[in-house]
Amino acid sequence: MGRRPGELPLIEDYLGRRARVYREERAILVGVLPPGRLSWEEEELMVELEALVRTAGVRVLARVVQRRARPDPATFVGRGKVEELAALARDLSADVLVMGDELSPAQARNLEEATGLKVVDRTQVILDIFAQRAGTREAELAVELAQLEYLLPRLRGWGKALTDPGGGIGTRGPGETRLEQDRRKVKRRIQAIRRRLSDADRVREVRRKRRRQSGVPQVAIVGYTNSGKSTLFRALTGADVLVEDKLFATLDARVRRMELPQGRWALAADTVGFIRKLPHQLIPAFRATLESVREADLLLITVDASSPFALEHLETVRKVLAQIFGEAQLPPRLHVLTKLDRVSSPEQKALLSRLGLEAVPSLAVSALLGTNMEELKEEVSLILAGHFARVQVRIPPGRQGVIPWLSRLGQLQGVSWKDGEGLAELTLPVARLGRLHKARLVVEERDRITS
Numbered sequence: 199m200g201r202r203p204g205e206l207p208l209i210e211d212y213l214g215r216r217a218r219v220y221r222e223e224r225a226i227l228v229g230v231l232p233p234g235r236l237s238w239e240e241e242e243l244m245v246e247l248e249a250l251v252r253t254a255g256v257r258v259l260a261r262v263v264q265r266r267a268r269p270d271p272a273t274f275v276g277r278g279k280v281e282e283l284a285a286l287a288r289d290l291s292a293d294v295l296v297m298g299d300e301l302s303p304a305q306a307r308n309l310e311e312a313t314g315l316k317v318v319d320r321t322q323v324i325l326d327i328f329a330q331r332a333g334t335r336e337a338e339l340a341v342e343l344a345q346l347e348y349l350l351p352r353l354r355g356w357g358k359a360l361t362d363p364g365g366g367i368g369t370r371g372p373g374e375t376r377l378e379q380d381r382r383k384v385k386r387r388i389q390a391i392r393r394r395l396s397d398a399d400r401v402r403e404v405r406r407k408r409r410r411q412s413g414v415p416q417v418a419i420v421g422y423t424n425s426g427k428s429t430l431f432r433a434l435t436g437a438d439v440l441v442e443d444k445l446f447a448t449l450d451a452r453v454r455r456m457e458l459p460q461g462r463w464a465l466a467a468d469t470v471g472f473i474r475k476l477p478h479q480l481i482p483a484f485r486a487t488l489e490s491v492r493e494a495d496l497l498l499i500t501v502d503a504s505s506p507f508a509l510e511h512l513e514t515v516r517k518v519l520a521q522i523f524g525e526a527q528l529p530p531r532l533h534v535l536t537k538l539d540r541v542s543s544p545e546q547k548a549l550l551s552r553l554g555l556e557a558v559p560s561l562a563v564s565a566l567l568g569t570n571m572e573e574l575k576e577e578v579s580l581i582l583a584g585h586f587a588r589v590q591v592r593i594p595p596g597r598q599g600v601i602p603w604l605s606r607l608g609q610l611q612g613v614s615w616k617d618g619e620g621l622a623e624l625t626l627p628v629a630r631l632g633r634l635h636k637a638r639l640v641v642e643e644r645d646r647i648t649s
């Protein structure tokens with residue numbers, strides 16, 4: 199991101215190489231779990247952490263899980279484990295410990311001092327991925343804000359590093375300690391970013407209102423990260439969006455028109471992937487996604503049917519949706535079981551049929567090969583049928599000029615002419631019917647389907 203003169207340095211300038219993970223680094227992953235839990239919890243923690251770390255580009259050498267009732271307040275893992283980690287890191291020539299949860303500033307500092315290794319937590323890894331991937335100015339600002347909020351309470355914790363000579367960031371005012379000055383600068387920058395983001399919010403608000411007023415139903419594609427949302431979005435809308443076998447390939451909500459059978463259509467939104475325990479600092483960065491989810495008339499929930507953890511991912515998605523909607527009622531949902539072409543083993547097939555037994559209706563597709571995509575569109579069209587009306591519009595002699603307008607208003611299925619008078623068959627959003635009446639056109643509703 200291009201920094202303007204006078205703007206505050208990035209988080210890296212404060213924390214040095216502690217701020218981020220780097221491609222050439224070699225990592226040991228460390229998690230703490232309560233004793234005797236199910237293996238899925240371990241998988242959930244460690245597999246996801248490994249995927250995150252790999253997405254950030256770092257090599258994973260080992261995973262270490264300690265079973266204890268709760269993390270040690272001073273060093274996260276127990277004292278004995280600290281020694282063990284230091285020895286393991288020496289053996290493997292590892293240089294960074296990646297922790298499975300967010301550490302307190304003191305825990306991170308103590309652990310670093312005790313092991314002589316760099317210590318990075320899950321939040322930092324996620325922030326790092328977001329920073330690498332932010333593609334719009336708004337996303338960049340939201341990520342920077344999250345980083346600064348993470349940094350602020352840690353300025354004290356990293357006191358030693360900051361007072362090291364050479365790590366300088368500007369001169370000190372009289373009577374002001376370096377720490378106070380840093381904190382003030384960070385806070386000022388946080389305020390400035392918040393102001394700029396609220397401008398962006400206003401722009402988005404206008405766009406959102408316009409979409410709502412258009413009366414065109416909105417479909418949000420949501421799901422666990424890497425479940426195939428963008429691939430499905432591309433297949434449904436023809437839009438050219440980034441698809442990658444990485445977590446958080448998509449960072450902002452994109453909206454495109456999606457054509458449906460029976461002359462219907464919808465506005466589809468691709469969204470940021472859900473994961474378990476998203477760092478709270480990142481919630482503003484998810485705002486665009488959250489809004490398109492809340493506004494949706496239909497949620498297409500993608501589930502990677504080829505993943506052995508498909509049911510668990512679905513559970514995570516369900517929890518995130520419950521958080522987003524709170525007391526409000528969820529819109530209609532459809533589970534789209536993706537990557538059908540990869541489902542081949544008996545275990546995978548068994549899982550696929552279990553997924554089909556969920557309370558929410560489902561359809562298995564391969565967006566990559568196009569399998570069942572027409573069926574999916576049919577299904578979506580059916581669910582959204584209530585948003586559309588099919589009408590006949592009488593076009594009085596001399597008013598042929600309205601035809602281009604009609605075809606912008608809806609899908610024009612055809613016009614027949616008799617004695618200079620036209621009869622247009624039109625499918626349009628119910629919310630637009632009033633515009634026909636306003637244009638003083640005589641309308642006969644054909645088959646308004648309500649579902």
Ligand SMILES: Nc1nc2c(ncn2[C@@H]2O[C@H](COP(=O)(O)OP(=O)(O)OP(=O)(O)O)[C@@H](O)[C@H]2O)c(=O)[nH]1
Pocket residue numbers: 421422423424425426427428429430440441442443444445446447448449469470471472536537538539540563564565566567
């Ligand atoms: N074989 C197969 N691979 C698929 C299919 N759909 C998606 N993929 C692959 O799965 C990976 C993730 O796909 P994306 O569409 O980027 O997933 P996403 O849910 O948008 O991911 P994030 O934006 O990172 O949360 C990519 O490597 C895709 O090529 C499918 O139907 N079949």
Ligand SMILES: [Mg+2]
Pocket residue numbers: 427428429440441446447448469
């Ligand atoms: Mg995506």
